[in-house]
Amino acid sequence: xxxxxxxxxxxxxxxxxxxxxxxxxxxxxxxxxxxxxxxxxxxxxxxxxxxxxxxxxxxxxxxxxxxxxxxxxxxxxxxxxxxxxxxxxxxxxxxxxxxxxxxxxxxxxxxxxxxxxxxxxxxxxxxxxxxxxxxxxxxxxxxxxxxxxxxxxxxxxxxxxxxxxxxxxxxxxxxxxxxxxxxxxxxxx
Amino acid sequence: xxxxxxxxxxxxxxxxxxxxxxxxxxxxxxxxxxxxxxxxxxxxxxxxxxxxxxxxxxxxxxxxxxxxxxxxxxxxxxxxxxxxxxxxxxxxxxxxxxxxxxxxxxxxxxxxxxxxxxxxxxxxxxxxxxxxxxxxxxxxxxxxxxxxxxxxxxxxxxxxxxxxxxxxxxxxxxxxxxxxxxxxxxxxxxxxxxxxxxxxxxxxxxxxxxxxxxxxxxxxxxxxxxxxxxxxxxxxxxxxxxxxxxxxxxxxxxxxxxxxxxxxxxxxxxxxxxxxxxxxxxxxxxxxxxxxxxxxxxxxxxxxxxxxxxxxxxxxxxxxxxxxxxxxxxxxxxxxxxxxxxxxxxxxxxxxxxxxxxxxxxxxxxxxxxxxxxxxxxxxxxxxxxxxxxxxxxxxxxxxxxxxxxxxxxxxxxxxxxxxxxxxxxxxxxxxxxxxxxxxxxxxxxxxxxxxxxxxxxxxxxxxxxxxxxxxxxxxxxxxxxxxxxxxxxxxxxxxxxxxxxxxxxxxxxxxxxxxxxxxxxxxxxxxxxxxxxxxxxxxxxxxxxxxxxxxxxxxxxxxxxxxxxxxxxxxxxxxxxxxxxxxxxxxxxxxxxxxxxxxxxxxxxxxxxxxxxxxxxxxxxxxxxxxxxxxxxxxxxxxxxxxxxxxxxxxxxxxxxxxxxxxxxxxxxxxxxxxxxxxxxxxxxxxxxxxxxxxxxxxxxxxxxxxxxxxxxxxxxxxxxxxxxxxxxxxxxxxxxxxxxxxxxxxxxxxxxxxxxxx
Numbered sequence: 039x040x041x042x043x044x045x046x047x048x049x050x051x052x053x054x055x056x057x058x059x060x061x062x063x064x065x066x067x068x069x070x071x072x073x074x075x076x077x078x079x080x081x082x083x084x085x086x087x088x089x090x091x092x093x094x095x096x097x098x099x100x101x102x103x104x105x106x107x108x109x110x111x112x113x114x115x116x117x118x119x120x121x122x123x124x125x126x127x128x129x130x131x132x133x134x135x136x137x138x139x140x141x142x143x144x145x146x147x148x149x150x151x152x153x154x155x156x157x158x159x160x161x162x163x164x165x166x167x168x169x170x171x172x173x174x175x176x177x178x179x180x181x182x183x184x185x186x187x188x189x190x191x192x193x194x195x196x197x198x199x200x201x202x203x204x205x206x207x208x209x210x211x212x213x214x215x216x217x218x219x220x221x222x223x224x225x226x227x
Numbered sequence: 228x229x230x231x232x233x234x235x236x237x238x239x240x241x242x243x244x245x246x247x248x249x250x251x252x253x254x255x256x257x258x259x260x261x262x263x264x265x266x267x268x269x270x271x272x273x274x275x276x277x278x279x280x281x282x283x284x285x286x287x288x289x290x291x292x293x294x295x296x297x298x299x300x301x302x303x304x305x306x307x308x309x310x311x312x313x314x315x316x317x318x319x320x321x322x323x324x325x326x327x328x329x330x331x332x333x334x335x336x337x338x339x340x341x342x343x344x345x346x347x348x349x350x351x352x353x354x355x356x357x358x359x360x361x362x363x364x365x366x367x368x369x370x371x372x373x374x375x376x377x378x379x380x381x382x383x384x385x386x387x388x389x390x391x392x393x394x395x396x397x398x399x400x401x402x403x404x405x406x407x408x409x410x411x412x413x414x415x416x417x418x419x420x421x422x423x424x425x426x427x428x429x430x431x432x433x434x435x436x437x438x439x440x441x442x443x444x445x446x447x448x449x450x451x452x453x454x455x456x457x458x459x460x461x462x463x464x465x466x467x468x469x470x471x472x473x474x475x476x477x478x479x480x481x482x483x484x485x486x487x488x489x490x491x492x493x494x495x496x497x498x499x500x501x502x503x504x505x506x507x508x509x510x511x512x513x514x515x516x517x518x519x520x521x522x523x524x525x526x527x528x529x530x531x532x533x534x535x536x537x538x539x540x541x542x543x544x545x546x547x548x549x550x551x552x553x554x555x556x557x558x559x560x561x562x563x564x565x566x567x568x569x570x571x572x573x574x575x576x577x578x579x580x581x582x583x584x585x586x587x588x589x590x591x592x593x594x595x596x597x598x599x600x601x602x603x604x605x606x607x608x609x610x611x612x613x614x615x616x617x618x619x620x621x622x623x624x625x626x627x628x629x630x631x632x633x634x635x636x637x638x639x640x641x642x643x644x645x646x647x648x649x650x651x652x653x654x655x656x657x658x659x660x661x662x663x664x665x666x667x668x669x670x671x672x673x674x675x676x677x678x679x680x681x682x683x684x685x686x687x688x689x690x691x692x693x694x695x696x697x698x699x700x701x702x703x704x705x706x707x708x709x710x711x712x713x714x715x716x717x718x719x720x721x722x723x724x725x726x727x728x729x730x731x732x733x734x735x736x737x738x739x740x741x742x743x744x745x746x747x748x749x750x751x752x753x754x755x756x757x758x759x760x761x762x763x764x765x766x767x768x769x770x771x772x773x774x775x776x777x778x779x780x781x782x783x784x785x786x787x788x789x790x791x792x793x794x795x796x797x798x799x800x801x802x803x804x805x806x807x808x809x810x811x812x813x814x815x816x817x818x819x820x821x822x823x824x825x826x827x828x829x830x831x832x833x834x835x836x837x838x839x840x841x842x843x844x845x846x847x848x849x850x851x852x853x854x855x856x857x858x859x860x861x862x863x864x865x866x867x868x869x870x871x872x873x874x875x876x877x878x879x880x881x882x883x884x885x886x887x888x889x890x891x892x893x894x895x896x897x898x899x900x901x902x903x904x905x906x907x908x909x910x911x912x913x914x915x916x917x918x919x920x921x922x923x924x925x926x927x928x929x930x931x932x933x934x935x936x937x938x939x940x941x942x943x944x945x946x947x948x949x950x951x952x953x954x955x956x957x958x959x960x961x962x963x964x965x966x967x968x969x970x971x972x973x974x975x976x977x978x979x980x981x982x983x984x985x986x987x
Binding site for chain 2: 070087119124125126127129130131133134135136137140141144145148151152208211212215216218219220223224225226
């Protein structure tokens with residue numbers, strides 16, 4: 039359950055943001071009728087885009103100016119393929135920005151955990167504490183000090199300490215998982 | 228570990244931060260659950276609610292809410308799974324194109340979206356528009372030429388390496404369980420195994436984020452298997468909100484089966500196929516109630532994905548095709564050939580991949596996961612860029628291969644020699660001779676096929692989320708398209724041969740190479756995963772045409788027969804065996820004539836069975852027994868002389884009960900006698916207080932006699948989900964058979980290594 043509250047909040051927020059997207063007004067640029075007309079006689083191929091509704095999405099409404107004279111229009115239009123497409127540019131924008139921000143936050147947290155925290159802990163507690171537990175020798179992985187901090191932080195029971203306690207428990211869990219997956223190759227080959 | 232929430236009354240909101248109290252009903256990590264106990268606990272709960280519902284209106288409403296909670300969970304799972312799949316699709320679309328260029332007007336648009344509103348696309352260069360620029364154009368202002376090509380190549384490789392490195396670092400630091408496909412582990416979890424954290428929230432977050440990164444990096448993997456894992460994580464998350472599911476491991480697995488169906492449904496846009504996949508491949512027990520609920524979850528997920536509309540045309544999958552050209556009976560011959568190819572490729576892939584994964588497990592290769600990922604990504608990017616068929620994402624490749632060539636195509640694959648006077652509508656173009664572009668495309672496809680076959684063997688199983696469906700479909704689609712073009716040209720140039728004469732007149736549209744690509748994809752996917760019904764249903768839901776069921780079935784059946792001739796296991800069962808999970812497959816048949824005495828422990832020459840007596844052991848004796856052995860449970864007998872069976876006690880419950888008693892009850896010391904009987908006898912006044920442990924005793928353990936055939940025993944284990952079974956003769960306890968013993972025995976009978984079964 040460690041880190042669970044934070045994870046839960048993220049998911050609800052993501053759900054809410056994306057549910058709100060469904061009610062967004064459509065951007066008028068987000069619908070189009072695309073007609074692709076291949077080369078015909080001596081006219082080269084062309085692509086026509088126009089902002090029309092679905093019932094008007096056919097060759098006669100979209101292709102203008104018509105490159106061929108009157109009697110050939112039917113033959114020309116028979117070879118054209120018209121498709122109605124719509125998209126939601128707001129959805130795309132919000133999704134990409136949310137994804138990039140989550141990725142950025144994870145990267146920052148990862149940099150903090152792997153690089154910054156060991157340096158801070160080394161400065162605060164000195165070299166001797168690190169060499170104590172022999173599990174940490176050769177263990178250059180993140181969360182290497184979780185055992186120590188876990189043992190130390192059971193004294194007071196206020197919110198900040200609870201959060202740190204939960205975080206240390208989570209780090210222990212991840213360390214166990216990492217041992218079984220990466221080191222002993224017990225689970226997940 | 229006392230519950231700190233009780234001491235600190237103000238911490239209700241922060242209770243989730245506390246460690247969960249390990250009470251008597253929970254299981255340890257990497258152990259199997261007791262299906263019968265979970266079922267009886269659920270029946271008890273239901274009976275209690277039903278009886279209380281008659282008391283007041285409020286209780287009645289609570290009973291209604293309890294009945295409806297299942298449907299609420301399914302709705303929530305469908306919504307979240309659909310949303311996450313939409314996010315993944317949109318992000319993959321954008322990041323894949325990021326390797327090649329960027330949209331200047333709005334950086335969050337992919338190539339196609341960027342050129343969507345542009346009026347400057349021409350027929351020949353329908354992909355180009357001025358708003359989207361390749362990296363070489365942006366950096367050195369050149370778009371053609373050798374230096375531009377080399378710069379684009381270099382940046383492609385750099386982006387691919389960057390994405391892959393980020394992905395493997397995130398997996399390593401935050402959620403090591405997020406790597407791999409997930410389906411073998413989910414199969415094992417659904418059969419009753421516990422892997423704590425495998426379906427957790429961090430695993431969900433990291434798997435979603437890194438899945439986008441690895442698919443965008445151009446590696447030869449897909450996102451379908453990981454989407455099943457993501458959906459099951461969502462299922463686990465929502466079932467923990469309702470006590471009906473969070474406290475009962477058996478009911479939770481019903482929810483997970485439905486969530487797996489929702490996962491496949493959003494991956495392929497195939498709700499029915501998803502339910503059948505969950506039924507056939509993933510689930511262990513699938514009651515009918517789960518069938519209906521899975522279908523509901525799959526539909527909600529598909530509907531949510533459609534409303535997010537990631538591909539801009541209300542389609543769920545990138546390669547939805549919709550042609551209706553008929554096929555002919557004579558074409559069954561190449562379809563069956565494609566089936567044979569699929570079966571052979573499946574066997575080859577499974578053998579090579581398992582060998583490589585075994586090497587990764589046992590040798591030094593496994594010590595450098597990050598380096599391995601970077602190396603494979605570099606090799607993939609370097610070889611994939613020059614070939615236009617491997618440079619683009621695999622889904623786009625499959626989409627192009629599945630599609631039929633109209634008169635409007637500009638790709639090399641459709642470079643047929645057109646008749647300028649032809650005036651047919653676009654869906655009925657007759658067969659045409661191949662132009663030079665088609666020949667170029669054929670040998671490029673052949674090179675791409677070989678490359679994909681080789682590189683997927685090394686990619687599947689790395690320490691990043693990796694799926695298998697898309698690469699297998701790509702291999703099959705490439706092979707199928709090549710065969711299809713071959714048959715088409717053969718029919719065009721030799722339409723007077725006897726095999727073509729009846730059904731292929733000149734000027735008619737006889738052969739659709741896109742259909743061959745679909746059939747090839749189905750054959751390869753079936754050869755690797757050994758899916759049957761679910762594969763055909765997924766493929767025809769992908770195509771929207773019921774008329775292609777027969778070719779798909781022919782290819783799927785042929786590939787399964789050919790592949791089964793070489794080995795019985797699909798890729799997921801093979802990975803389960805590789806990891807030694809305690810998975811008793813329902814598909815295996817046990818046909819040997821061994822008896823229960825041959826498998827039970829203790830064997831002849833081993834130490835006798837460790838038992839507890841019902842009223843003659845002290846607390847110290849029990850603790851010594853627990854400390855000296857590591858068995859998961861102990862049978863309780865009347866006495867050491869008459870070994871008549873009373874019941875079975877679990878190790879974990881003994882430990883907890885003794886610890887509780889020492890802490891809470893007065894007078895319980897090491898010399899206290901442990902009583903498993905109903906009424907302990909009257910004791911003299913100064914003897915220590917007895918410890919009554921009747922309530923943790925299972926009074927109805929399963930027993931078989933020593934002459935029961937192992938066939939029956941295996942059947943009992945499978946159908947009831949037992950963990951252990953006691954062997955008696957004339958009422959006296961002889962030995963015990965655990966699930967591990969059964970699995971080892973089956974492995975031994977199949978001439979495999981019985982020591983590979985690792986877990987209980």
